[in-house]
Amino acid sequence: MIRLDDVQIFVRAADAGSFSEAARQLNIAPGQASASVQRLEKALHTRLFTRSTRSMQLSEAGERYLPHARLLVDAQIQGEYALANARHGLSGPLRLSAPSDFGRNLLLPWLDEFQHLYPGLSLHLKISDRSADLIRAPLDAVVRYGELPDSSLLALTLARENRRALCAAPSYIARHGAPVKPDDLRQHNCLRYVWSEQIHERWRFTLPGGERTVAVTGNRVSDDADVVRRWAVAGEGIVYKSRLDLINDLKAGRLVELFPSARCEPAPLHLICAHRSQLTPAINAMHAFLKERCTTLLADPS
Numbered sequence: 670m671i672r673l674d675d676v677q678i679f680v681r682a683a684d685a686g687s688f689s690e691a692a693r694q695l696n697i698a699p700g701q702a703s704a705s706v707q708r709l710e711k712a713l714h715t716r717l718f719t720r721s722t723r724s725m726q727l728s729e730a731g732e733r734y735l736p737h738a739r740l741l742v743d744a745q746i747q748g749e750y751a752l753a754n755a756r757h758g759l760s761g762p763l764r765l766s767a768p769s770d771f772g773r774n775l776l777l778p779w780l781d782e783f784q785h786l787y788p789g790l791s792l793h794l795k796i797s798d799r800s801a802d803l804i805r806a807p808l809d810a811v812v813r814y815g816e817l818p819d820s821s822l823l824a825l826t827l828a829r830e831n832r833r834a835l836c837a838a839p840s841y842i843a844r845h846g847a848p849v850k851p852d853d854l855r856q857h858n859c860l861r862y863v864w865s866e867q868i869h870e871r872w873r874f875t876l877p878g879g880e881r882t883v884a885v886t887g888n889r890v891s892d893d894a895d896v897v898r899r900w901a902v903a904g905e906g907i908v909y910k911s912r913l914d915l916i917n918d919l920k921a922g923r924l925v926e927l928f929p930s931a932r933c934e935p936a937p938l939h940l941i942c943a944h945r946s947q948l949t950p951a952i953n954a955m956h957a958f959l960k961e962r963c964t965t966l967l968a969d970p971s
Contacts, residue, residue: 673745675709676738678702679717683727683735743946759951760789767812770895770914771938772796776812779962783955790951798894800865810952812959814911814936823948824939825956828963833933834912835872836924840904847927848907851876851883858906859885863892872909875932885909911936916966938963 682691682702692702710717717731727735767776773796784790795808814831817824837847848854851874861870868890873882887906891897894910901908902923908915913936918924940956942948 671709671712672705673741675705675712676741677745678705679709680735680738680742682706682718682725683731683738687725739946743944746946759787759954761951762791762793762809763951763955764793764795764807764809765812766795766797766808766810768814769796769798769893770898771812771814771911773895774917775913775962775966776959779959783958786958787951787954798862798864798892809947809949810940810942810955812938813941814938816935816937817939817941823942823945825941825960826937827940827956827960828913828938828967831911831913831936831938831963831967833909833936834915834919835874835907835909835927835931835933836901836915836919837907837927838902838904838924839922841901841906842925844904847925851881851928851931854883854885854907857885857887858889859887860897860900860906860908861885861887861890862894862897862910863890864894869909873934874928875934909933911938913938913963913966 678691678695678697681694682688685691685694688702688706689699692699695702706717713730713734715730715734716728717734718725719728772794776794780792780794784792800813812827845857848857851872854872859870859872861868863869870886871882871884873880875881889897889900889905891900894914897908898910898914898918900906902918907927908924912919915924919926940952940959942952
């Protein structure tokens with residue numbers, strides 16, 4: 670019979686590249702780690718590692734078995750989480766990263782509600798418009814716009830149909846007029862922001878005749894997208910960003926949408942985890958909670 674602790678030690682040894690390092694991480698003796706893997710190999714009737722006096726590496730069978738072993742370990746972790754949270758409710762630290770505008774103006778009040786529902790949770794929130802490194806950073810999940818470029822990460826959809834919106838304040842339109850087609854943007858002050866070291870200054874639209882991309886310019890740029898939205902509300906220029914970020918300003922009349930007949934580029938919103946093993950009950954609960962809030966906000970026309 671296969672023992673789950675042997676499978677766990679095998680996975681840790683494969684990741685660490687040695688029994689001694691795996692043993693150190695698990696706080697057990699190196700001989701115990703080696704014996705566990707040997708016991709697993711005996712149960713599976715195959716060699717999982719090829720060993721020499723100086724090196725150890727996965728065998729062909731070990732390579733094939735490793736992803737299934739990870740699933741077994743993940744299932745064990747998820748089961749332990751489920752039992753613990755059934756007894757005590759959701760608890761422990763929950764470490765998140767979110768973009769500036771969405772994080773400050775929508776996520777913050779939503780997190781207040783969420784933590785009041787689950788007071789055992791300890792929230793750690795990082796607000797940044799830089800792309801967080803989920804592998805190296807001490808984060809459980811990040812909230813991010815856009816399609817997921819790295820297929821090894823796990824993306825949970827919050828607002829799949831969200832798009833960017835092109836908007837300006839009534840005061841800006843009164844002074845400068847409103848553009849009527851994308852090429853008119855070249856004669857307007859376009860407010861730009863930096864995302865992951867790149868200035869977002871190529872604005873894309875879908876028109877009846879096809880795709881149109883315009884390279885815009887302006888006298889203001891910031892690495893904080895919330896600052897750019899505030900400049901737009903103050904009448905300093907035209908903004909092009911997620912409708913979720915702008916929707917409360919649109920509803921209040923602080924901003925007016927331009928080109929309503931054109932489709933702006935997609936801006937789907939996701940809750941992203943580094944690995945399926947991070948799908949704890951707390952993350953699953955937060956995903957369901959935030960998805961419902963985003964859906965309600967985008968569906969409400971008032």
